[in-house]
Amino acid sequence: MSDSTLSRSQPGHSWAATLASGRGRLLPIRVVTTALVAAAVLLAGAVNESTVRYSLVIGTIYAIAVLGNNAINGVLGEINLAAGAYMATGAYVMAWMLNNEHGLLLSSLSVLAAGTVVGVLLAIPTVRLGGIFTALATFALAFAIPDLAIYLREFTGGDAGTPVPPVMIGDTFLDGSSMTMLVVVSAVFLIAAALTLWATGSRFGISLFLVGESSPAARVFGIRATIVKIGVWTWATVLGAVAGALYALTVGFLNPTIFVTFLSISLFVAGLIGGTRNVAGAWLGGLVVGTLPPNIQNFVPASASGVVFGLVLLAALMLGTGGLGGLIDRAVALLAERRRR
Structure with a gap:
């Protein structure tokens, strides 16, 4: 039964269903909410100084990786702690391509290709795991990335790092701030975000959520659950690689200390803050993780910034399982139900 059919036949239950999936009547609201967040981010960047603009860029880059990570967490119900490793893939591929005098277009296509290949290769063994074992496997990958980057010094520059040549779009340099x-x-x-909303809002989205809820049940309906899972993990890897490539262009220099385990954990937490099934929430979560740490010190001593940031994260997580995006969804649903009565 489709969400629209469910909405017509069971009005009391329809909002519960659409709040869980983001499909049905809530889908247009999420499109509007995402557009409003975009407008707010661009306006804040336009009216503030370069340091604020830089933090907004970093937060939005994190949000791209969070959006991919949320596909694994929110759709499949699995824990992925390797988003930082995916970012490292895209960042080093972009840096290597540009350092070898390839253009931005070819470098970007190489990032997409590398993300797809790495995603498929990592997904094939990962989808055979589940629960805590998936979390442990991806955590091990994230933990190994700094050492792997040092080992592949001819490609990454090792512990000395590697510069990222500046690029231009038209007559404008892509400066990070x-x-x-x-x-x-x-x-x-x-x-x-548009691709994500299209996928979850289409008939294909039903297959995605069914695989996440119960793979055996999905197979009964003729859905190749393993292929779907590999696709979701690959999508997350590609978005992580894209985020990493943008991060490389923003910071202009890479070294292994950037892609430590804490980055992967922060991106996972950002998904929980924003809501794992909410596109706008992914942006909000990325902004929280990307903008708060460098700006907290403007208001509190540097020694207390870590404690304040931790308290902010804890408060955001206590808002509920849907995160900040879930609060918006529930507010819309409440207003709709009151108007209906």
């Missing part, structure tokens, strides 16, 4: 970069990363997020 420029308005151009903020527009670029926002546009990339919106494209990924």
Whole structure:
């Protein structure tokens, strides 16, 4: 039964169903909410100084990786702690391509290709796991990335790091604190968000959620659950690689200390803060993780910034399982139910 049919036949239950999946009547609301977040981010970048704009760029880049990570967490119900490793893949591929004098277009296509190949290769063994074993396997991958980057020094520059040559779009350099970069990363997020909303809102989305709820039941209906899972994990890897490539262009220099385990854990927590099944929530979660740490010190001593940031994360997580995006969804549902009565 489709969400629209469910909405007509069971009005009391329809909002519960659409709040869980984001499909049905809530889908247009999420489109509007995402557009409003985009407008707010771009406006904040336009009216504030370069340091704020830089943190907005970083937060939006994190949001792209969070959006991919949420596909694993929110759709499949699995825990992925390797988002930082996916970012490292895209970042080093972008840096290597640019350092070898390849253009931005070819470098970007190489990032997409590398993300797809790495995603498939990692997904094939990972989808055979479940629960805590998936979390442990992806955590091990994230933990190994700094050492792997040092080992592959001919490709990554090792512990000395590697510069990322600046690139231009038209006559404008993609400087990390420029308005151009903020527009670029926002546009990339919106494209990924549109694809996500299309996938979850279409008939294919029913297959996705059915595989996440019960793979055996999905197979009864003729759905190839393993292929679907590999696709979701690969999608997450590709978005992580894209985020990493944008991060490389933003910071201009890479070294293994950037892609430590804490980055992967932060991206996972960002998904919980924003809501794992909410596109706008992914952006909000990325902004919280990306903008708060560098700006907290403007208000509290540096020694207390870690404690304040931890308290902010804890408060956000206590808002509920749907995160900040879930609060918006529930508010919309409540208003709709009151109007109906």
